[in-house]
Amino acid sequence: MTTPHRDLDASVLPEPDVDDREATVLMRVRRILHTQPILGPLAVLVLAIIAFSLLNNRFLAPANLALVLQQVTVIATIALGQTLIVLTAGIDLAAGAITVLCSVLMARSAVDLGLPGWAALVVGLVLGTAMGVLNGVLVTGIALPPFIVTLGTLSIFFSLTAVVSHSETVRGADMPALLTATGGTALRLGGFILTWGSLIMLGLVGLFAYLLSSTAWGRHVYATGDDREAARLAGVGTGRVLLSVYLAAGSIYAVGGWLLMGRLASASPNVGVEYNLDSITAVVLGGTSLFGGRGLVLGTLVGALIVGVLRNGLQLGGVDVVWQGTAIGLLVLIAVTVDQGIRTVRS
Incomplete structure (x- = not known):
């Protein structure tokens, strides 16, 4: 004897538990942030802009916004090269040292050698690329960890900077105009001034955004950072990819050295100590995973802008520099924590 079929009444079905619904929503948010890593940094940037504009009516002044962009131009350029290396699950502690050494080499080549x-400029670009290649050869050829390699070359390059510069600053007035031209005005819209340096930085970001998203090289970079052994088994020349990434990063750092001279109107060996950490901060805040394989160079630009907006807004509010660093450090810790949570989606 069979039991008569009855339609189930929706009212007697068990309702999802509140904790289950919250877990489902959290998982969806994690998946969205995993597939669109730039959304989180963009939200932070927009909230910071809104908050500081409400606290100080000078914040949104065109001249102040132009100043923020000019202040982050060099760091954003260095962070672009750093992003390429972090995407392959590496780290470059010598980024700032290469940038400063290239600026000194360019200035001294012009002043001392005529x-x-x-x-x-060509001398600086070639030597900056060579420094990147040196790091790449040590990482790929001898299989040394990127952290150890760049920690060693960090000391070497800073020492060479002191030797080449004789610990003296080269003034912009003593150099050819081309070496400091990046600090000049490229576009003026009322009180907003866009410098040639900022324009070059934005061009580089656009170029590498295209290369990473629309070329085989970009796909290989992501694959190498995501799982190097799996990429190798799939036919990707991971060694060549890593070497090309360090080469590209060295070239970008050299351009950063050129932009640095335009920003300072000089070539000084006494700057750049904080550039390494600042570039890593911009990369992390921009949503690029320190474990490799996920991130966008546009996110890095947003991350650099977050740091610039935060420092500028706190400075307008009269906050001490020490507390500005504390706020940025807290943001980095939050960003890394969020990254850890997003990575659980993959498992």
């Missing part, structure tokens, strides 16, 4: 501006 090279024209374009030739001095």
Whole structure:
């Protein structure tokens, strides 16, 4: 004897537990942030802009916004090269040292050797690329950890900076105009001034955003950072990819050295100590995973802007520099914590 079929009444079905619904929502948010890593940094940037504009009516002034962009131009450029390396699950502690050394080499080539501006610029670009290649060879050829390699070259490059510069600053007035031209005005919209340096930085970000998203090289970079052994078994030349990443990063740092001279109107060996940590901070706040394989260079630009907006807004509010650093450090810890949570989606 069979039991008669009855339609189930929706009212007698058990309702999802509140904890289950919250867990489902949290998982969806994690998946969205995993597939669109730039959304989190963008939200932080927008909230920071709104908050500081409400606290101080000078914050949204065109001249102040232009100042924020100018202040982050060099760090955003260095962080672009750092992003390429972090995407492969590496780290570059020598980024700032290469940038400063390249700026000193360009200036000294022009002043001491009498090279024209374009030739001095080529010297800096070639030597910056060579420094990146050196790091890449040590990482790929000898299989040394990137942290150890760049920690060693950090000391070497800073020492060479002191030797080449004779511990003296080269004034912009003593150099060819081309070497400091990046600090000049490229576009003026009322009180907003866009410098050539900022324009070059934005161009580099756009170029590498395209290369990473629309070329085979970009896909190989992500694959190498996501799982190097799996990428190798799939036919990706992971060694060549890593070497190309360090080469590209070295070239970008050299451009950063050129932008640095335009920003300071000089070439000083006494700057750049904080550039390494600042570049890593921009990368982390921009949503790039320190474990590799996930992130966007546009996110890094947003991360650099977050740091610039935070420092500028706190400075306008009269907050001490010490507390500005504390606020940025807390943001980094939160960003890394969020990254850990997003990575659980994959498992």
